[in-house]
Amino acid sequence: MGTRSIEEVAAAGNADKWFQIYTWRDRPLVEELVARAKVAGYTTVWLTVDTAVLGRRERDVRRGFTLPPKIGPWTLVDGALHPGWTIDFLRSDPIKFANVVGRSEMDGSTPIKLANKVASHFDQSLSWKDIEWLRSIWDGPIVLKGIQTVADAKKAVSAGVDGIGLSNHGGRQLDDAPVPLELVEPVRQELGEHVTIICDGGVRRGSDIVKAVALGADAVTIGRPYLYALGAAGERGVDQLFGFMREGLERTMSLTGARSIGEIDRSLVRRRNN
Numbered sequence: 446m447g448t449r450s451i452e453e454v455a456a457a458g459n460a461d462k463w464f465q466i467y468t469w470r471d472r473p474l475v476e477e478l479v480a481r482a483k484v485a486g487y488t489t490v491w492l493t494v495d496t497a498v499l500g501r502r503e504r505d506v507r508r509g510f511t512l513p514p515k516i517g518p519w520t521l522v523d524g525a526l527h528p529g530w531t532i533d534f535l536r537s538d539p540i541k542f543a544n545v546v547g548r549s550e551m552d553g554s555t556p557i558k559l560a561n562k563v564a565s566h567f568d569q570s571l572s573w574k575d576i577e578w579l580r581s582i583w584d585g586p587i588v589l590k591g592i593q594t595v596a597d598a599k600k601a602v603s604a605g606v607d608g609i610g611l612s613n614h615g616g617r618q619l620d621d622a623p624v625p626l627e628l629v630e631p632v633r634q635e636l637g638e639h640v641t642i643i644c645d646g647g648v649r650r651g652s653d654i655v656k657a658v659a660l661g662a663d664a665v666t667i668g669r670p671y672l673y674a675l676g677a678a679g680e681r682g683v684d685q686l687f688g689f690m691r692e693g694l695e696r697t698m699s700l701t702g703a704r705s706i707g708e709i710d711r712s713l714v715r716r717r718n719n
Contacts, residue, residue: 495591500618608641633661651693
């Protein structure tokens with residue numbers, strides 16, 4: 446689903462890299478992508494399991510969202526209102542699903558609706574057996590993203606995963622899905638300390654990171670914040686966002702007396718009585 450290839454991302458820096466995959470019906474293609482990730486030096490597979498069926502993303506429906514964007518009346522209006530963005534867009538490479546160009550009629554060479562792509566390519570028969578299959582082709586750590594209950598977290602560990610990604614996919618999949626932050630503590634209490642727990646979603650400032658870690662998360666992940674920053678100001682915007690997050694994390698730690706990440710503990714969080 447990325448618009449830059451596995452190899453392009455790997456060449457961009459020396460940091461630890463994780464490869465996110467979905468359960469496509471074309472398993473040989475998934476196996477090929479995983480093999481490419483291994484060759485390129487990725488250390489961890491991040492399997493997303495909450496999009497076997499795409500949620501009704503009503504903003505996309507209203508806007509007629511496709512990849513790449515189709516040119517229509519509203520596109521022309523938006524382009525006229527934001528000339529700088531439009532010039533950058535026209536100068537940039539075409540938006541395509543870089544890892545599968547030429548492998549499918551829905552590789553982004555022509556405008557497609559994301560819902561149609563998911564319905565066509567994603568495997569709706571997803572089950573716990575898919576973890577066993579993934580383990581057969583990947584010998585590194587596996588993190589399962591999309592866990593929303595304590596029971597499923599336990600099943601995931603029993604199935605052999607190394608990490609749990611507590612996520613409701615940014616609230617875009619299932620109405621009234623649990624808030625990931627509220628799942629962190631009960632999942633940690635159930636699983637103990639030996640499993641990595643990642644809180645995905647809702648993080649908007651450094652203090653949110655402190656809350657998640659205090660409740661038992663090993664890390665947090667973000668989606669919208671960096672995408673908003675990228676859309677608004679490009680690479681400079683993302684750099685500014687990370688600086689904002691780090692500054693907020695350090696300030697919150699200082700004001701609560703935590704001298705290191707290891708000193709962030711449960712005493713820093715008080716639940717509000719509803």
